[in-house]
Amino acid sequence: MHLPVIFRITGVLLTVFSLTLLAPALLAAIYGEPTIRTFVIAFAITLSSGLMMWLPLRRFKDLRAGDGFLVTALFYVSLGLFGAIPISMSVPDLPFTDAAFESLSGLTTTGATVLTGLDDMPKSLLFYRQLLQWFGGMGIIVLAVAILPMLGIGGMQLYRAESPGPVKDTKLTPRITETAKALWYIYVTLTALCALCYYLGGMSIFDAVCHAFSTVAIGGFSTHDQSMGFFDSSVIESVAIVFMLLAGINFGLHFTVFARRNPLHYFRDWEVRSYLLLLAVVATVVIAILAQHGDESSRSPVRDGLFQAVSIATTTGFTTADFSLWPGAAPVILLLAAFAGGCAGSTAGGIKVIRVLLIYLQGWREVKRLIHPSGVFPIKIGNQPVPDRVIEAVWSFFAAYVIIFLMMTVLVMLLSNIDFVTAFSAVGACLNNLGPGLGEVALNYQALDAPVKWVLIFAMLLGRLEIFTILVLVSPAFWRR
Amino acid sequence: MKILILGAGQVGGTLAEHLANEAFDITLVDTDEVRLGELRDRLDIQTVHGWASHPDVLKQAGADDAEMLIAVTSSDEVNMVAAQVCFSLFRTPTKIARIRSASYQTREGFFSKEHMPIDVLINPEQVVTDNIRQLLEHPGALQVLDFAEGRVQLVAVRAYYGSPLVGQELSFLRRHMPNADTRVAAIFRRGRAIIPQGNTVIEAEDEVFFIAAREHINSVMAELRNIERPFKRVTIAGGGNIGERLAGSIESNFSVKVIEYDRARCNVLAGTLRRTVVLNGDATDRELLLEENIEQTDAFCAVTNDDEVNIMSSLMAKRLGVRQVMTLIGKPAYVDLVQGGDIDIAISPQQATTSSILTYVRRADVARVHSLRRGAAEAMEAIAHGDAKSSKVVGKALSDIDLPPGVTIGALVRGEQVLIAHDNIVVEADDHVILFLVDKKHVAAVEKLFQVGVSFF
Numbered sequence: 056m057h058l059p060v061i062f063r064i065t066g067v068l069l070t071v072f073s074l075t076l077l078a079p080a081l082l083a084a085i086y087g088e089p090t091i092r093t094f095v096i097a098f099a100i101t102l103s104s105g106l107m108m109w110l111p112l113r114r115f116k117d118l119r120a121g122d123g124f125l126v127t128a129l130f131y132v133s134l135g136l137f138g139a140i141p142i143s144m145s146v147p148d149l150p151f152t153d154a155a156f157e158s159l160s161g162l163t164t165t166g167a168t169v170l171t172g173l174d175d176m177p178k179s180l181l182f183y184r185q186l187l188q189w190f191g192g193m194g195i196i197v198l199a200v201a202i203l204p205m206l207g208i209g210g211m212q213l214y215r216a217e218s219p220g221p222v223k224d225t226k227l228t229p230r231i232t233e234t235a236k237a238l239w240y241i242y243v244t245l246t247a248l249c250a251l252c253y254y255l256g257g258m259s260i261f262d263a264v265c266h267a268f269s270t271v272a273i274g275g276f277s278t279h280d281q282s283m284g285f286f287d288s289s290v291i292e293s294v295a296i297v298f299m300l301l302a303g304i305n306f307g308l309h310f311t312v313f314a315r316r317n318p319l320h321y322f323r324d325w326e327v328r329s330y331l332l333l334l335a336v337v338a339t340v341v342i343a344i345l346a347q348h349g350d351e352s353s354r355s356p357v358r359d360g361l362f363q364a365v366s367i368a369t370t371t372g373f374t375t376a377d378f379s380l381w382p383g384a385a386p387v388i389l390l391l392a393a394f395a396g397g398c399a400g401s402t403a404g405g406i407k408v409i410r411v412l413l414i415y416l417q418g419w420r421e422v423k424r425l426i427h428p429s430g431v432f433p434i435k436i437g438n439q440p441v442p443d444r445v446i447e448a449v450w451s452f453f454a455a456y457v458i459i460f461l462m463m464t465v466l467v468m469l470l471s472n473i474d475f476v477t478a479f480s481a482v483g484a485c486l487n488n489l490g491p492g493l494g495e496v497a498l499n500y501q502a503l504d505a506p507v508k509w510v511l512i513f514a515m516l517l518g519r520l521e522i523f524t525i526l527v528l529v530s531p532a533f534w535r536r
Numbered sequence: 537m538k539i540l541i542l543g544a545g546q547v548g549g550t551l552a553e554h555l556a557n558e559a560f561d562i563t564l565v566d567t568d569e570v571r572l573g574e575l576r577d578r579l580d581i582q583t584v585h586g587w588a589s590h591p592d593v594l595k596q597a598g599a600d601d602a603e604m605l606i607a608v609t610s611s612d613e614v615n616m617v618a619a620q621v622c623f624s625l626f627r628t629p630t631k632i633a634r635i636r637s638a639s640y641q642t643r644e645g646f647f648s649k650e651h652m653p654i655d656v657l658i659n660p661e662q663v664v665t666d667n668i669r670q671l672l673e674h675p676g677a678l679q680v681l682d683f684a685e686g687r688v689q690l691v692a693v694r695a696y697y698g699s700p701l702v703g704q705e706l707s708f709l710r711r712h713m714p715n716a717d718t719r720v721a722a723i724f725r726r727g728r729a730i731i732p733q734g735n736t737v738i739e740a741e742d743e744v745f746f747i748a749a750r751e752h753i754n755s756v757m758a759e760l761r762n763i764e765r766p767f768k769r770v771t772i773a774g775g776g777n778i779g780e781r782l783a784g785s786i787e788s789n790f791s792v793k794v795i796e797y798d799r800a801r802c803n804v805l806a807g808t809l810r811r812t813v814v815l816n817g818d819a820t821d822r823e824l825l826l827e828e829n830i831e832q833t834d835a836f837c838a839v840t841n842d843d844e845v846n847i848m849s850s851l852m853a854k855r856l857g858v859r860q861v862m863t864l865i866g867k868p869a870y871v872d873l874v875q876g877g878d879i880d881i882a883i884s885p886q887q888a889t890t891s892s893i894l895t896y897v898r899r900a901d902v903a904r905v906h907s908l909r910r911g912a913a914e915a916m917e918a919i920a921h922g923d924a925k926s927s928k929v930v931g932k933a934l935s936d937i938d939l940p941p942g943v944t945i946g947a948l949v950r951g952e953q954v955l956i957a958h959d960n961i962v963v964e965a966d967d968h969v970i971l972f973l974v975d976k977k978h979v980a981a982v983e984k985l986f987q988v989g990v991s992f993f
Binding site: 428429431432433439440 | 793799802803805806807808810813814815816817824827828
């Protein structure tokens with residue numbers, strides 16, 4: 056354990072990220088909003104705290120193997136808490152718990168909100184929420200690795216602790232810094248394209264940029280209480296569907312497609328195929344349920360069903376209709392689809408399609424083994440055999456995910472008097488970085504008790520950092536080493 | 537002609553034997569002194585002990601005046617380097633090399649004068665694989681050989697008692713099947729060749745070689761044997777190079793199982809093959825075969841690198857109820873032991889390789905040679921050149937061509953057109969003539985027949 060180094064790096068990161076608070080401050084100045092003061096104060100606090108951690112410890116250099124987990128986790132927590140300062144200062148009568156919930160919900164791209172009356176809030180604050188999601192989407196650590204050469208060798212450990220998916224050692228380029236840069240270039244390009252499309256689809260520039268942030272980050276925050284339903288435009292919804300789909304695909308694959316200039320690579324990838332198949336099945340079933348019931352809670356089964364299926368299954372969490380009121384199995388199907396989530400290496404949450412695919416393939420292998428007892432059946436993704444080590448890891452991940460999900464559901468119900476559907480969906484929606492749940496948390500998390508909110512914040516962090524990064528930190532063995 | 541053979545393994549040794557018997561001057565190079573000694577005692581050849589790709593060794597072996605290099609050492613790389621050395625230092629005109637790895641063959645144009653100067657690549661594993669694949673596609677055939685890029689095939693079948701043609705004269709064949717034109721090239725009865733005439737009667741258990749256009753093969757076979765169900769389930773014993781290639785090439789059309797002894801090799805196989813079921817175990821393990829429903833299997837191909845395992849597992853599979861077993865047998869002596877017993881087809885890897893090399897040592901312009909019945913007989917696709925004056929075949933009707941004894945013309949290929957041989961067909965220049973020689977000693981006479989006379993020049 057080398058706490059000085061860890062604090063130094065956290066300090067560096069905080070110092071750098073304090074600069075991001077200047078963007079909403081500038082916006083507040085342009086719109087002439089009083090929040091300019093809060094953002095400047097928050098900037099000052101964050102910057103000075105960062106410098107206080109950094110400067111006295113700047114002699115300590117080398118990050119040791121294994122400390123990457125701690126830095127990553129610590130940074131998410133500290134940035135989330137410092138990020139809560141402007142929210143808590145600019146919304147009157149908001150408890151700090153709620154501000155922290157909102158801030159971490161943004162940073163982990165969950166998109167669960169405790170705020171209401173968004174339409175009347177200062178634009179700079181709304182922009183700030185979207186910005187938090189945008190940074191959280193590709194990953195603040197990846198960004199830091201890309202722009203801070205001083206992280207150097209330690210970069211790979213940090214990158215590994217943050218990047219989602221079962222195989223974490225894949226680099227797109229020989230140097231980790233270049234890889235991180237490439238990822239961010241793609242991310243920024245996608246965001247810019249998305250904003251442009253939203254603008255052409257009829258949004259104001261402000262809304263277009265804000266929604267592009269939360270779409271490509273698969274976050275789900277909106278600048279309106281009604282979320283995407285506010286615009287009531289099939290063009291905007293189509294744009295959102297396309298970009299949610301794209302953001303749910305491995306960014307490494309985007310890189311390959313971009314480098315080779317051949318979109319066919321998307322369809323050669325087995326994870327993407329399974330991902331699209333899964334979404335198609337979920338959308339079809341949901342549309343069928345809606346069409347069969349002819350419920351008035353949705354305007355058109357195909358339009359609402361498709362949008363909601365893509366939005367929920369990719370763990371974005373935009374809504375055009377209150378899907379929790381939909382008939383039959385539809386809400387549960389959507390919520391369960393979010394457990395699968397997007398592809399590894401994307402901005403989506405959930406267990407990730409590749410892990411679900413590997414678990415499915417392994418089940419199928421057991422069947423084949425019963426038929427041919429002497430058979431040798433490796434698990435293959437496409438033509439590539441998957442090492443047993445990865446499969447073990449996938450199983451452990453899946454088991455840990457399910458156990459933690461169940462334990463937290465019970466814990467939430469113990470802490471406060473809420474019904475099972477609410478508890479189940481709230482924990483699920485936070486762990487999967489989805490956002491909206493069912494029951495009492497269908498639209499807003501305001502009503503929950505403070506302890507429950509802290510549990511959910513923890514669930515969001517577990518989900519974003521894929522459990523083991525956090526789990527390592529709570530194991531005594533890590534601290535004793 | 538002086539020929540340099542590098543590598544005295546199974547292929548090199550068999551090749552040396554064949555070619556030495558055909559009056560070529562053979563020099564054999566290998567690192568195994570003992571093996572060289574054995575061959576030198578048995579065959580009339582020269583041997584050189586040393587590393588086959590080293591220029592000094594090659595020089596000592598007479599690369600200076602050799603007309604052909606045949607590099608068949610066990611290493612692709614040695615073969616390639618030897619070919620390069622012979623090209624650059626000794627200007628050897630024809631270089632044939634065995635290249636096993638498919639990886640070297642992915643890029644077109646690599647094996648050319650500018651880069652890796654090899655004129656002919658041979659790949660015994662690929663030849664054997666193609667062989668077995670064709671046998672699987674024609675159930676009941678003992679041998680299927682391609683001519684003219686597969687437009688014409690020569691097929692050997694054993695006539696069954698009770699099938700329509702048995703007990704009939706050959707001329708009946710033409711009347712019986714007016715649409716499917718075919719010609720019987722040779723009949724082997726109890727190991728002895730019979731030159732087919734119009735009044736020859738086919739008997740049960742005869743081994744009949746017939747030539748037909750590819751699309752007619754199956755209907756002709758149905759006349760000689762009762763109609764066979766196509767093969768569906770195939771079990772391959774041995775997951776070596778041949779087993780892997782074979783499984784890979786047929787797995788989309790057949791339901792394939794591969795039995796492999798080595799666990800690590802199984803993992804590799806299961807990784808590269810898509811639909812094949814890879815089984816880890818011993819091909820001679822009766823319980824394993826029963827567990828995998830061997831009695832439901834249509835064809836069992838034993839292609840391990842161990843002759844004994846191949847033979848024993850094939851015998852067991854046949855006994856347990858497999859319809860047809862095919863066995864790869866390297867040792868010529870074993871072929872005699874098993875042929876005609878429980879094992880339906882014995883495949884000799886050397887024979888396949890020898891065939892492909894013989895094509896290049898023939899003096900006439902020969903497009904394809906297949907060595908048959910362990911080198912005793914030969915089928916040849918020769919190209920007729922010249923005109924009526926310079927050539928002994930061009931411009932003549934088939935009945936007028938003065939063929940050596942035991943030689944029949946089976947078919948002609950003129951451009952895209954396939955002409956089954958009839959007496960009145962006249963040979964034109966550039967026709968591909970497919971001949972069947974029941975006795976190989978007449979090869980020289982056939983070569984002479986197709987060489988263009990002096991007036992051509």
